[in-house]
Amino acid sequence: MNAPARLHAKALSVAFAKTPILKDLTADIPDGKITVIVGPNACGKSTLLRSLARLQKPDSGEVLLDGKSIHKQANRSVAQRLAILPQSPSAPEGLTVQDLVTRGRTPHQSALRQWSHQDAEAVGRALELTGMAPYANRPLEALSGGQRQRAWIAMALAQDTEILLLDEPTTYLDLPHQIELLSLIQSFNQQSNQTVAMVLHDINLAARFADHIIALRAGAIFTKGSPAEVVTRNNMEQVFDLRCQIISDPVHGTPHVIPE
Amino acid sequence: MNWSLRLPFLSLSFSARAVAVGSCLLLLVKVGSVLALRLGSYPFTETSWLSVLLGAGSEIERMILMDHRLPRILTALGAGACFGLSGAMFQTMMRNPLASPDVIGFNAGASCGALIAIILTGGNVLLGALIGALLTAILVVSLAWKEGLPPQRLVLIGLGIGFALAALSDLLLSRTDARTAADMAEWLIGTLNARDWQDVTIVWSGVLLLAPALFWIHFPLARLGLSDDLSSSLGLRLSPLRLGLTGLGILLAALAVCTAGPLPFVAFAAGPIARALVPNGKPALLGAAVIGALLVLAADTASRMVPSIQLPAGVFTALIGGPVMIWLLMVQFRKGKL
Numbered sequence: 211m212n213a214p215a216r217l218h219a220k221a222l223s224v225a226f227a228k229t230p231i232l233k234d235l236t237a238d239i240p241d242g243k244i245t246v247i248v249g250p251n252a253c254g255k256s257t258l259l260r261s262l263a264r265l266q267k268p269d270s271g272e273v274l275l276d277g278k279s280i281h282k283q284a285n286r287s288v289a290q291r292l293a294i295l296p297q298s299p300s301a302p303e304g305l306t307v308q309d310l311v312t313r314g315r316t317p318h319q320s321a322l323r324q325w326s327h328q329d330a331e332a333v334g335r336a337l338e339l340t341g342m343a344p345y346a347n348r349p350l351e352a353l354s355g356g357q358r359q360r361a362w363i364a365m366a367l368a369q370d371t372e373i374l375l376l377d378e379p380t381t382y383l384d385l386p387h388q389i390e391l392l393s394l395i396q397s398f399n400q401q402s403n404q405t406v407a408m409v410l411h412d413i414n415l416a417a418r419f420a421d422h423i424i425a426l427r428a429g430a431i432f433t434k435g436s437p438a439e440v441v442t443r444n445n446m447e448q449v450f451d452l453r454c455q456i457i458s459d460p461v462h463g464t465p466h467v468i469p470e
Numbered sequence: 471m472n473w474s475l476r477l478p479f480l481s482l483s484f485s486a487r488a489v490a491v492g493s494c495l496l497l498l499v500k501v502g503s504v505l506a507l508r509l510g511s512y513p514f515t516e517t518s519w520l521s522v523l524l525g526a527g528s529e530i531e532r533m534i535l536m537d538h539r540l541p542r543i544l545t546a547l548g549a550g551a552c553f554g555l556s557g558a559m560f561q562t563m564m565r566n567p568l569a570s571p572d573v574i575g576f577n578a579g580a581s582c583g584a585l586i587a588i589i590l591t592g593g594n595v596l597l598g599a600l601i602g603a604l605l606t607a608i609l610v611v612s613l614a615w616k617e618g619l620p621p622q623r624l625v626l627i628g629l630g631i632g633f634a635l636a637a638l639s640d641l642l643l644s645r646t647d648a649r650t651a652a653d654m655a656e657w658l659i660g661t662l663n664a665r666d667w668q669d670v671t672i673v674w675s676g677v678l679l680l681a682p683a684l685f686w687i688h689f690p691l692a693r694l695g696l697s698d699d700l701s702s703s704l705g706l707r708l709s710p711l712r713l714g715l716t717g718l719g720i721l722l723a724a725l726a727v728c729t730a731g732p733l734p735f736v737a738f739a740a741g742p743i744a745r746a747l748v749p750n751g752k753p754a755l756l757g758a759a760v761i762g763a764l765l766v767l768a769a770d771t772a773s774r775m776v777p778s779i780q781l782p783a784g785v786f787t788a789l790i791g792g793p794v795m796i797w798l799l800m801v802q803f804r805k806g807k808l
Contacts, residue, residue: 260699263703265699265702265703285702285705285706285707286705287705288705289703289704289705290705293703294699294703296697296699296700296703299696299697299699299700300696300697301695301696301751302565302695302696302751302752303749303751304745304749304750304751305695305750305751305752306750306751308472309472309750309751309752312483313693313696313700313704314704316693316704316705316706317704317705319689320689321685321686321688321689322479322480322481323480323481324481324482324483324689325474325475325476325481325482325483326476326481327476329481330474347471349749349750349751369704
């Protein structure tokens with residue numbers, strides 16, 4: 211086994227109103243890789259991601275960031291290393307893309323230091339990378355769904371963290387926009403070695419963009435590994451109750467699920 | 471468009487539109503204050519008011535300006551600013567324009583506390599208002615709490631508690647002698663009649679003392695407009711922040727109520743008006759402060775202008791605030807937030 215990953219879930223259990231959601235779950239989020247969490251509805255994907263981002267407090271077990279319990283570290287110091295984009299985020303009406311992306315700088319700012327040169331640089335870079343620079347002065351509600359999602363990703367990028375967590379970043383996007391967004395995320399990961407972990411619904415997109423897949427079923431890890439290891443006929447049947455054939459994606463060579 | 475300010479110890483970014491609108495509003499405050507000084511049952515000409523302020527003019531003229539109108543105007547501006555700040559803080563924190571201290575009962579609590587203090591001790595208005603607002607806030611929040619503070623619950627429960635407290639105030643009035651009751655009834659609508667330099671000192675020293683805290687809290691408050699998850703993931707500590715904001719908001723509301731009475735709708739209307747002038751999704755604390763000051767100044771001046779009867783200023787703020795409330799309710803309904 212290699213050195214422990216910077217972000218690690220140790221024996222996590224979470225329950226909502228006495229219904230267990232995660233049961234004694236232990237997982238590593240490999241450094242510098244894209245990890246995708248998959249599984250059927252209500253299997254605990256989002257809860258796992260939110261627990262990893264300290265937005266959900268576990269009933270037992272802990273999440274370790276750099277070897278220390280994430281809930282015992284200063285929230286601001288965690289925010290300098292780990293960013294999360296929750297599912298369908300909302301912003302106050304009228305907020306421009308530029309101001310939204312600047313919000314991502316919060317953990318590096320203070321009341322007296324609200325707009326340093328580094329802030330301006332990071333915001334400019336995030337806008338450029340996501341192609342949102344031309345829309346910087348537009349209010350968020352004047353954008354299309356795809357543009358809005360890119361603006362949110364830009365905010366998370368401006369936070370300038372080594373770890374980026376995304377909860378279903380492709381919700382409400384059509385297929386071309388889903389591919390565009392995931393390619394964008396893949397390119398940051400390749401350029402800056404940023405660790406990415408995200409929840410995705412579409413197993414084929416997961417297989418195409420992930421280095422590492424964690425498949426959950428009923429609050430526990432059913433299996434994990436590379437797309438080729440996880441996306442198999444047997445696993446799909448067990449995790450999703452889905453009878454299917456697996457072919458090799460003719461373009462990317464990754465496994466591709468064809469439901470029967 | 472945003473402008474950047476960078477000094478060795480301070481860096482800020484602010485929108486050009488906010489600066490332009492802010493300058494216009496400050497100009498309005500200046501013009502309005504001068505008008506308010508000059509107008510009244512003893513009018514001053516365009517030039518005479520200044521020479522009287524500088525020491526010329528007769529004794530009576532100096533008395534009218536220095537002992538009556540000036541403290542009244544300064545109190546109106548200070549109390550209005552406090553109302554505006556308090557309202558904008560609660561509205562931004564709750565992400566709901568209906569969650570202002572006058573709608574959710576905090577002002578009613580402050581005035582009820584002030585009344586009790588007057589009846590029991592004959593003074594201590596500020597202390598009474600503070601304790602009243604604080605107890606009301608604790609009551610409203612604990613009743614409305616259900617795994618967080620759902621805005622609808624907060625607004626409805628706050629409204630209910632506000633009505634109950636208003637009834638309690640009326641009951642208290644009926645138990646005092648007719649003269650005191652008449653004075654208090656006017657105070658309960660909100661009036662700036664017969665304010666002196668002591669009121670000016672109370673409200674403005676309060677504003678100055680709280681100003682650093684307001685500057686400091688504006689930074690996290692602006693981020694709180696995003697969802698709880700987001701502001702938390704950006705490194706904010708939500709519970710201490712909310713506690714601090716609520717404390718500051720209550721202090722400001724109590725300060726305003728004890729110097730101007732529970733003027734209705736100022737705290738409620740100032741924030742939405744400021745945000746409509748600069749619609750950039752930010753809390754607009756400064757804008758709300760200036761709008762609040764202008765509203766109270768206008769209401770008080772109007773109340774002095776009606777000949778023969780002295781209507782309390784609260785009547786006029788209600789006249790301005792009522793339509794704003796209807797407008798906001800309609801917008802909220804359309805967005806499905808109510």
